[in-house]
Amino acid sequence: MAGKTVKSAIKPTVKKKIDALADELENVGIVPVIKLDKVENAEKLAKALRDGGINCAEVTFRANGADEVIKRMTKAYPDMLVGAGTVLTCEQADAAIKSGAKFCVAPGLNPNVVKHCLEKGVPFAPGLSSSSEIEQAMELGLDFAKFFPAEQEGGLAYIKAVSAPYPQMRFMPTGGISADNINSYLSFKKVVCCGGSWIVPAKLLDAEDWEGITKLCREAIDKMLGFTMVHVGLNCADPQEAESVADGFEKAFGFTKKVGNSSVFASTYMEMMKSPFRGTHGHIAVATNSVKRAAYQLKLRGYEIDETSVKYNAEGVMNVAYLKDEFGGFAVHLVLKK
Numbered sequence: 001m002a003g004k005t006v007k008s009a010i011k012p013t014v015k016k017k018i019d020a021l022a023d024e025l026e027n028v029g030i031v032p033v034i035k036l037d038k039v040e041n042a043e044k045l046a047k048a049l050r051d052g053g054i055n056c057a058e059v060t061f062r063a064n065g066a067d068e069v070i071k072r073m074t075k076a077y078p079d080m081l082v083g084a085g086t087v088l089t090c091e092q093a094d095a096a097i098k099s100g101a102k103f104c105v106a107p108g109l110n111p112n113v114v115k116h117c118l119e120k121g122v123p124f125a126p127g128l129s130s131s132s133e134i135e136q137a138m139e140l141g142l143d144f145a146k147f148f149p150a151e152q153e154g155g156l157a158y159i160k161a162v163s164a165p166y167p168q169m170r171f172m173p174t175g176g177i178s179a180d181n182i183n184s185y186l187s188f189k190k191v192v193c194c195g196g197s198w199i200v201p202a203k204l205l206d207a208e209d210w211e212g213i214t215k216l217c218r219e220a221i222d223k224m225l226g227f228t229m230v231h232v233g234l235n236c237a238d239p240q241e242a243e244s245v246a247d248g249f250e251k252a253f254g255f256t257k258k259v260g261n262s263s264v265f266a267s268t269y270m271e272m273m274k275s276p277f278r279g280t281h282g283h284i285a286v287a288t289n290s291v292k293r294a295a296y297q298l299k300l301r302g303y304e305i306d307e308t309s310v311k312y313n314a315e316g317v318m319n320v321a322y323l324k325d326e327f328g329g330f331a332v333h334l335v336l337k338k
Contacts, residue, residue, distance in 0.1 A: 011118075017122075029186060034069075041205075046076055067084075083096075087124075089113060105126075107146075147174070178196065225297060226287075229284070230287045234270070262275075283332065285333055288334055306321070306324050320336070
């Protein structure tokens with residue numbers, strides 16, 4: 001069966017906004033679904049999320065005053081990607097937009113509400129869970145949507161199966177997502193990000209435990225990125241020195257030497273460069289589940305990426321990026337986990 005294409009039914013300016021939204025959400029990876037009953041805590045919650053590395057939120061209209069929460073968050077942090085969730089009517093959409101929501105989300109697909117938002121220039125991600133609904137969304141010009149309820153409908157295996165005929169569709173699975181299964185969802189190329197309420201549990205909200213929420217955010221981000229050490233590269237003056245150092249590692253520790261074009265490895269953990277490369281003394285390779293998301297998070301943490309070092313694989317996925325900073329005289333570069 002040939003893959004279906006997205007029908008152009010929305011203005012180019014709105015399509016650009018949807019693409020930009022999807023790109024930003026892909027960077028973050030996790031979208032907290034928030035039901036906040038105490039409007040006066042909006043700014044504190046926004047700060048707790050940001051401090052934990054999550055600069056976005058889906059504020060659900062299941063709680064009274066959701067529009068005021070959105071207004072307070074966006075006023076306090078204009079760069080924060082705050083959207084409205086459970087938008088079921090055009091009236092709710094208007095309230096969300098007036099409050100500064102940068103996107104709207106719903107658990108289902110109501111064409112009237114979707115069209116209403118799109119006509120006002122605001123991206124809308126309706127909830128889908130079947131082929132018929134995916135095609136309805138495509139008829140409206142959408143290629144990014146919520147997938148809900150993800151786990152209850154069959155999880156990632158079901159999403160892969162139902163989305164197979166629609167190569168251009170991208171999804172934000174929500175429903176049953178947790179720190180334990182988010183990486184399996186994010187490993188699928190059609191999944192842009194995942195939504196979930198586990199980041200902001202009612203227990204912590206009721207206790208106004210902002211540090212606890214920040215901790216949950218940071219733990220979730222770190223688990224999503226999955227940083228691990230890969231190898232250390234040492235700068236050598238020439239090929240002879242590189243082989244000599246590798247010989248030493250092999251003789252002392254049994255680390256098998258393997259000669260390559262530009263370096264000599266001693267096991268998979270030590271790399272001796274045949275000529276000075278990046279870093280005063282060498283480089284350190286750190287693997288991650290997503291170089292793109294890792295680069296985004298590291299920027300939030302105060303580290304700059306050397307844009308000239310960024311590389312992409314054959315599928316267009318970022319797979320290498322160096323930091324501008326050195327750590328103890330070593331350059332640090334991110335590599336995509338295999």
